[in-house]
Amino acid sequence: MPIGGFIVNAVPEDLEVAVAFLTAIPEVEIHGHDKGGNIVLVIDAPDSEHMQRVVKKINDCASVLTVGLTYLNVEDEADTIPAGADVTGIFHGGPASGSAG
């Protein structure tokens, strides 16, 4: 269950729109913002993949220019390093092991 600290840069003129957009995302907590379009937020997600999706969603908002990570805590995941994803072909040796998916 990762926790991330982020600075979102919104178009300053669209700050209110961006804040409203972010407020509607359940995993997001807004901790502050300024006139320059900087928004301090925390994302508390069930897993890193979920966090990635939330970040992508924020990035796709037209009022948002960038999402910058400054802090990430993943101590809940540290003991369960992902065992690889849905991949075909593992290291068997020999040319071109594994079949095309």
Next chain:
Amino acid sequence: MAQSRREFLKRTAALSAASYIGMNLPYRKQNAALAADADSWHRGSCRLCGTGCRVELGVKNGKAVALRGVKDARTNFGYLCMKGMHFWKCMGHPDRLRTPLYRESKKDKFREISWEKALDIAAEKFADSVKKYGNDSVAYYGSGQALTEETYLFQKVFRGGLQTNNVEGNPRLCMASAVGGYLTSFGADEPIGGYADIEKAHCFFIIGSNTAEAHPVLFRRIMRRKLDNKDVKIINADPRISQTSRIADLHLQFDPGTDLALLNAMANVIIEEKLYDEKFLESYVTCKKGKKETVSFEEFKKFVADYTPEKAAAICRGNMTPDKIRQTARWFAGSKGTLSLWTMGINQRKRGVWANNLIHNLHILTGQLLTPGADSLSLTGQPNACGGVREGGGLCHILPGHRLVAKEKLRNQVEDAWGIPHGRIPPKPGYHTMALFSAVNEGKIKALWVNCTSPMQSLPNVDLYSKGMRREDVFMICSDIFPTLTTEAANLVLPAAFHFEKTGVYGCTERRSQLTLKAVNAPDGAMPEVWIVREWAKKLAEKMDDPVISKCVEPFEGLEPDFALPKAIWDEYSQKLTSGRDNDLRGATYTVLQKMPDGVQWPAPTEAYALTGGTVKKFVRGMDPLADTHAKDDKPYQFYGHAHDDGKLWLWLREQADPEEIPDKDYPFYLSTGRIVDHWHTMSMTGRIPELLRANPYAFVEVNPRDAAKLGIKPGDMVEVESRRGKNFLPAKVYEGPTEGMVFVYWHDQHPDRLINMVTKDGYDPGSKEPEFKICACRVKRISGPKPLKPYIV
């Protein structure tokens, strides 16, 4: 996790973020009883691009549990990107290589062997090859991701020990044209300024770079600069509309390979409208038609006069108009500080050096150099292409400290530093990358060591060069952390320690060297490369009965590999090999690098100077200590680079030149390739991080909507992309990205159906020898509707 602890961590996260923008939050870090978020924090650099972002890895119970940016780092000011956020997952991943693997024949399966046996085999095979086929029958192919200490030690043993300059690395595929450009325009490799210019620039000229996806943290700085200063202009010149174009005031879209005409036309407008800096030109500039052919500025004017905006617009096509070219030139020349930024769109070209020269030309003409906010800055793709490979002697023609192999005096300096006899380093440069793999194909290379890179995927026209690596009579070692397409063709696979599992220096884009200290243990069985090379060299010395090979590693004998060994290697390199050179790193000792949040920019001749951060602008008296020591007159700028005897900047007459292959009736489309935000190079790392893999599980081809309509291609349809060399089958993304007549494919996918380097062309720049990945001709046709695909990784 207890709720109170989660709240504590969330406040920690919020305070961390707020501190970067000077925002006060209505609470402070409190309740120490909840314990720290980590047992210890370990400072280092991010692993996954050339920006050089500084991070701290939080470790608890011996495992990485947290990551935070370093606020005081002048590379990233604490910010990180999503790719950087995930790299810790490579540590302890179940796919990590943990024991040496060996097979005598490439038809056999690998079997696990001991390190003792593995190093014995490695030494025996290289020794046998040298004895039977000569010194140049062996080669090293390294990486811009290896630590400087690793590249340095590998090349020392190969050059001084095995007496071959067959020392190459994958930066040939990405940075070589930038090196050529800097040397021929400014007389010295690597940029004059750096990232500090971003916050002072008033005009950004971003050409051939999707900064938003390839260098997201720098893109953030650029964007912030623009938001805070409404007068700042951003020009994005690229055949493809990308995320970077989002913030551009002007996007110039053109046919691939026509931008030399654009750059010459800009020079023409600058001259025609008298926007150039006459005094700067008189004081510091020579016009060149060839290295030995100097011409007058009048001839230069006459040369570019032919490139009228009208003519260039007709060559460039796309959305280019004469007015846009004029506007671009005026913004470029007239701003209070113009910063050009580029990456592979300029470098990976048949005339990549020329393209670099023509960008530099604009800065030289206008004097948009050496002052705050003005620079011509090539962004590096890999974290240590500059530091390890360009500076540390990782290419076939250069020795450590920017020394040319071909110069006897410089070879002797290196031999003296190493305490080995003169003549030990051969005078002939080795094979450059494409020549090396051609030699592998021809069976001229009998023993090849590939470290931390995957040429079976990353070479252009890769099917052709894979043949050589699969030859039974080519013994290939791969040292890496994960299986790759290249380990699959190896005889011997050596498991290496990953970033933060070992200690060493990375040198990023802006002449900045930064230390990463070991924070966690490597998986049992994986070893740091510096240990691997030292132990191999000792065995090699025995088998070759050659005390000079022993001499190469003698200073490092007995040192523990986690800190003392890399420190000793860095000390030798920085103190003995950079003294008196433009990349003087004598002040950047491990002691200093440990103190600095963001390392040191060379030149930094003393520790006292290095502790100030080093040199922000090269060649400027009062800012660069070497500009003072090399000063020949009272002028404020002193161009002391070794490549220009006249101490001047060179303004080049370079014609528009077509790519090696342009579309024709059989192959009517341009194909270009590049990086996607979620993946790093051949995805051997990022493909194993589920979040990143699932975000982009396979490559796709971007097709312009008007081309898609003509070809009957709908979003998600399967499409064949075929060149004269090979074909791919990819899902289509119909998207107003590539210009009409061009398709774009991401190059990370390992699947044989989607491995785009089977399609790219292996023509290369005659100067830099860098391949033209960015442009070739292809044909495109719809094969079927959408098909379910699975990601693929070896």
